[in-house]
Amino acid sequence: MTATVPTSITTTTTPAGAASPAGAALAASETLTLAAEPPGPPGAVGSMSITDVSCYYGSHLAVADVSLEIPGRAVTAFIGPSGCGKSTLLRAINRMHEVIPGARAEGSIELDGVDLCAKEVDPVAVRSKVGMVFQKPNPFPAMSIKDNVLAGLIIRGQRPRASAADELVERCLERAHLWDEVKDRLKKSGDSLSGGQQQRLCIARAIAVQPDVVLMDEPCSALDPISTLAIEELMRDLARDYTVVVVTHNMAQANRISDVTAFFSLASAGQPGRLVESGPTGQIFSAPKVAATRDYIEGRFG
Secondary structure, three states: OOEOOOOOOOOOOOOOEEOOOOOOOOOOOOOEEOOOOOOOOOOOOOOEEEEEEEEEEOOEEEEEEEEEEEOOOOEEEEEOOOOOOHHHHHHHHOOOHHHOOOEEEEEEEEEOOEEOOOOOEOHHHHHHHEEEEOOOOOOOOOOEHHHHHHHHHHHOOOOOOHHHHHHHHHHHHHHOOOHHHHOOOOOOEHHHOOHHHHHHHHHHHHHOOOOOEEEEEOOOOOOOHHHHHHHHHHHHHHOOOOEEEEEOOOHHHHHHHOOEEEEEEOOOOOOOEEEEEEEEHHHHHHOOOOHHHHHHHOOOOO
């Protein structure tokens, strides 16, 4: 029997902690307890609990023993050096990691009390509740701007009738801060837009299926500063109605946009990435509890 992800489930947030080695600056004995009341409305839809999650590529352990609370209706930033597993964990949240041959994830990732990793849960249903925006904008070039927004529904055979489709496209493009720029050329190819516009189109496409969570994997890394600012403003706006989790290598960006920051690192090349420290962004950037976090934020490594 295949289970789907419910529209909403009441969940009780349980604080989780993490203790792990991360380079020479992190002593093996250091431990950290997550904030008992993370930012975001208590019990907000889209709250997630990641418990003892490890991710593998074949026999290679890429991410080890991550436990983390992600508050609903807030922006959580994953930071850390390249290769520490940030993007791997992000893809595990909506079960895209397992699409890679030989890849798998162990542990529990609960969204509003439903374990997304449970065998009986349909991965397609997971992805309808947990959308993804990638590093490089990827509109479908053979589709119009309008059909790009509707693509998730079209693929599922759920294309709405004309009037409802028009309303949905306008609403999603407005939420993506793109409507005024494209409303007169909705039949043009999505590929005709600038890089920043394409990324906002991909965000409109992600929210058209009405997810609770939007994952973003370095969404600004290929964009110019003006487009980056537009995406940052959009992320903050989206957090009013969605849980946003973003991977970024830009420390200033993480500090500007996020409510919660989670720092990941690894002891050395070839070792698995681990969660080192997480908490309210102001605390992580001004008074981190682990030396390795401070060293990374201040640019001493990574």
